[in-house]
Amino acid sequence: MLRGVRVLDMASLAAAPLAATYLGEFGADVIKIEQPQGGDPIRGWGAQRNGVGLMWKSVSRNKRSVTVDLRRAEGQALVRRMAMRCDVVVANARPQTLRRWGLDFTHLRQLNPQLVMLHVTGFGLSGPKAERPGFGTLGEAMSGFAHVTGEADGPPTLPPFMLADGVASLNAAYAVMVALYHRDVHDGGGQLIDVNLIDPLARLLEQSLLTYDQTGAVPARAGNRWDISAPRNTYRTKDGRWLAMSGSAPTVAMRVFRAIGRADLVEDPDFSDAQRRLARAPEVDQVVAEWVAGRTLADAMAVFEREEIAAAPVYDVSDLLEDDQMRARAVFRRMADPDLGEMTVQTPVPRFSGHAGILDTLGPALGAHTAEVLAELADVSESELAALRAADVV
Numbered sequence: 051m052l053r054g055v056r057v058l059d060m061a062s063l064a065a066a067p068l069a070a071t072y073l074g075e076f077g078a079d080v081i082k083i084e085q086p087q088g089g090d091p092i093r094g095w096g097a098q099r100n101g102v103g104l105m106w107k108s109v110s111r112n113k114r115s116v117t118v119d120l121r122r123a124e125g126q127a128l129v130r131r132m133a134m135r136c137d138v139v140v141a142n143a144r145p146q147t148l149r150r151w152g153l154d155f156t157h158l159r160q161l162n163p164q165l166v167m168l169h170v171t172g173f174g175l176s177g178p179k180a181e182r183p184g185f186g187t188l189g190e191a192m193s194g195f196a197h198v199t200g201e202a203d204g205p206p207t208l209p210p211f212m213l214a215d216g217v218a219s220l221n222a223a224y225a226v227m228v229a230l231y232h233r234d235v236h237d238g239g240g241q242l243i244d245v246n247l248i249d250p251l252a253r254l255l256e257q258s259l260l261t262y263d264q265t266g267a268v269p270a271r272a273g274n275r276w277d278i279s280a281p282r283n284t285y286r287t288k289d290g291r292w293l294a295m296s297g298s299a300p301t302v303a304m305r306v307f308r309a310i311g312r313a314d315l316v317e318d319p320d321f322s323d324a325q326r327r328l329a330r331a332p333e334v335d336q337v338v339a340e341w342v343a344g345r346t347l348a349d350a351m352a353v354f355e356r357e358e359i360a361a362a363p364v365y366d367v368s369d370l371l372e373d374d375q376m377r378a379r380a381v382f383r384r385m386a387d388p389d390l391g392e393m394t395v396q397t398p399v400p401r402f403s404g405h406a407g408i409l410d411t412l413g414p415a416l417g418a419h420t421a422e423v424l425a426e427l428a429d430v431s432e433s434e435l436a437a438l439r440a441a442d443v444v
Contacts, residue, residue, distance in 0.1 A: 051076045051077050051402070051405045052073060052076045052077040052078040053077040053078075054077075055073065055077070055078040055079070055137045055138065055230065056078070056079045056081070056135065056136045056137050056138070056427075057070050057073055057074070057078050057079065057080045057081065057136065057137065057138040057139075057140060058081050058083065058129070058132055058133055058136040058138065058139045058140065059080055059081065059082045059083065059113065059140045060083035060120065060129060060139065060140065060141055060153070061140050061141050061142040061143075061170065062084075062090045062091055062092065062142065063090070063091055063092050063095070063142070063185075063215070064092065064109070064186065064212045064215035064216075064219070065142065065170045065186070065212075065214075065215035065216075065218040065219045065222065065245075065247060066140050066141065066142040066168065066170040066219070066222065067082075067090070067092070067109055067110070067140070068109060068215065068216065068219035068223075069140060069168060069170070069219045069220075069222035069223040069226065070082075070113070070138075070140045071109055071110070071111060071112070071113070071219075072219065072220075072223040072398075073138070073223060073226065074111070074112040074113060074408070075111070075112060075398040075407045075408050075409070076398070076400075076405070076407060076408065077408060078138075079114070080112060080113045080114070081113070081114050081116055081132070081136075081419075081423055081427070082110060082113040082114060082115045082116065082414075083116055083117075083118050083120070083129060084115055084116070084117050084118075084416060084417070085117065085118075085119060085120065085121075086117040086118070086119055086416075086417065086442060086443075086444060087119075088416075089115070089117070089416040089417075090106070090110075092105060092106050092109055092110075093106045093413075093416070099390060100389070100390070102389045102390060103413075104393070106413045107387065107389075107390070107393055107395070107412040107413040108395045108396070108412065108413070109413065110412070110413030110414065111395070111409060111410075111411065111412050111413065112408055112409070112410050112411060113413070113414065114414065114418070114419035114422075114423055115413075115414040115415065115416060115417055115418050115419055115420070116417065116419055116420045116423045116424065116444075117416060117417035117420050117444050118420075118443065118444050119442065119443050119444070120151060120153070121151075122443050124438065124441065124443045125443050125444070126151045126152055126153060128424065128428055128430070128438075128443070128444070129153055130152065130153070130157070130158065130161060131427070131428035131429070132423070132424075132427040132428050133153075133158050133161060133162055133165065134161045134162050135162075135427045136162070136165065136427070137164070137165070137166060137230065138165070138166045138167070138168065138226055138230070139158060139165060139166075139167045139168070140167075140168045140170075141153070141167065141168070141169050141170070142169070142170045142171060144171065144181055144182075144183060145169075145171070145175055145180060145181060146181055148169075155167045155169070155242040159240060159242075162240065163239055163240055164233060164239060164240045165240040166226060166229040166230055166233060166240050166241060166243065167240070167241075167242050167243065168222055168225070168226055168243045168245065169242060169243065169244060169245070170218060170219075170222055170245045170246070170247070171184065171244075171245075171246050171247075172184015172185065172188060172189070172246060172247050172248075173246050173247075173248065174244055174246040174248075174249070175242075175244045176244075184246075184247055185247070186212050186213065186214035186215040186218075186247055187208060187214070188214075188247065188248075189214030189215075189218070189246070189247030189248045189250075189251055190208050190209060190213055190214045190251065191206070191208070192248050192252075193214065193248050193249075193251035193252040193255055194252060194255045194258050195209075195213070195214075195251055195255060196208050197269075197270075197271070198255070198258065198269050198270070198271055198272075199271065200271045200273070201271060201273045202270065202271050202272055202273060204271065206271070207271075213251065214247045214248075214250075214251050215247065217250045217251050217254065218245055218246070218247050218250045218251070220250070221245055221249075221250040222243065222245045225243045225245060226243065229241055229243055257269070257278075274294075275331055275335070277328060277331075278298065278328075279296060279297050279298040279303070279324075279328070280297060280303070280327050280328055280330070280331040280334040280335070281295055281296075281297045281303065281306060281331075281334050281335060281338045282295065282296050282297060282298070282331075283295065283335050283338070283339075284364060285338060285339050285342040285343070286339070286342070286343060287342055287343065287345060287346055287347040287350055288343060288344060288345050288346050288349075289346040289347055291346075291347035291363065291364070292347075292363070292364035293342065293347060293350060293351065293354075293361050293362065293363050293364060294361065294362055294363075294364055295338065295354070295359070295360065295361040296360045296361075297334075297360070298360070299360075300322075300324050302359060302360050303324075303327065304316050304322065305357050305358065305359050306338065306357075306359055307321065307337075308357070309353055309354065309357040309359055310337070310338065310341040310353075311341070312337060312341075315337070321334065347363055351363060371394070380397065381396060381397060382394050382395070382396055382397065383395060383396075383397050383409060385409065385412055387412045388415075389415075390412075393412060395409070395412065397409055417444070420435075420444050421435060424438075424444070
């Protein structure tokens with residue numbers, strides 16, 4: 051679907067490289083630029099096996115790895131030569147760093163007016179914090195996510211996964227597609243895309259903004275409850291498992307009461323009316339929790355599935371892999387890999403009726419494609435490549 055689109059991914063770690071990964075899953079040729087010494091830090095990030103970073107293998111699927119020292123003038127010149135033959139450049143260095151290297155949008159667009167450049171930063175390309183370094187943790191804190199996450203009497207809670215980076219990467223990937231559409235369909239030329247790690251997550255938390263703007267109330271932590279629906283929580287079963295339930299639709303909440311033998315609550319305005327039910331959310335939780343606590347997970351889920359109630363088991367990763375729905379949709383795939391032998395990864399998320407997502411290779415060895423890509427995109431001869439290697443530029 052994106053065959054013919056070439057992406058130069060000179061970013062590191064998570065948000066920006068993930069955006070490039072999503073493009074590569076649907077046919078874009080993604081060229082990963084890494085420092086010759088050590089490569090992208092995500093190679094050593096998180097869990098490892100035999101010295102191989104596991105997250106690297108998935109984040110860099112379908113990419114070609116090229117080593118170029120971006121701190122050297124010769125390396126910067128090589129990247130400019132490659133950018134002339136690319137549709138998209140992905141970066142996440144601080145703005146002043148890219149300007150110093152001559153790899154910012156102002157410089158690159160002079161060489162390639164059709165270039166779409168995605169620049170992901172901690173705080174954005176404008177404003178007083180533009181030059182500050184930033185990671186996803188800061189986005190999770192400043193967006194308001196940590197403030198509303200956790201138990202009411204507990205501390206603000208950060209997610210144990212790259213939430214802000216992941217949300218930013220999705221916004222970034224669709225922004226690149228909008229820019230390419232504008233360029234190719236409307237002859238709009240290339241442009242710069244500015245995505246940071248705070249705004250995308252704040253957009254998902256916009257209810258806090260709307261509530262504060264119109265009522266003056268600042269939403270607070272409430273555990274697994276949410277002040278738009280009841281019941282909405284996690285409930286412990288007789289066999290020590292957990293299930294989650296959402297009664298966001300009024301009809302579902304009424305089905306819950308009937309399913310647990312409390313049809314009387316359907317006739318009680320304090321529980322049948324959505325706003326009045328929210329005011330009594332702790333009582334609703336208690337009624338549901340007591341019923342769930344008297345049954346095993348399997349028995350409770352059998353009732354809820356029969357009554358078409360929005361409930362699901364709380365899975366760990368081993369449960370997720372064994373779920374019949376996940377298996378039927380082939381969400382996970384076992385891949386051969388030269389470093390790990392085999393590895394199970396998740397397949398591309400969007401599903402199109404006419405095209406399948408691509409999962410050809412996992413993260414490559416450092417610099418595995420340097421020679422072929424430099425010859426292809428920068429017309430580097432064998433003698434020039436030898437000189438560059440001798441000088442530790444690549």
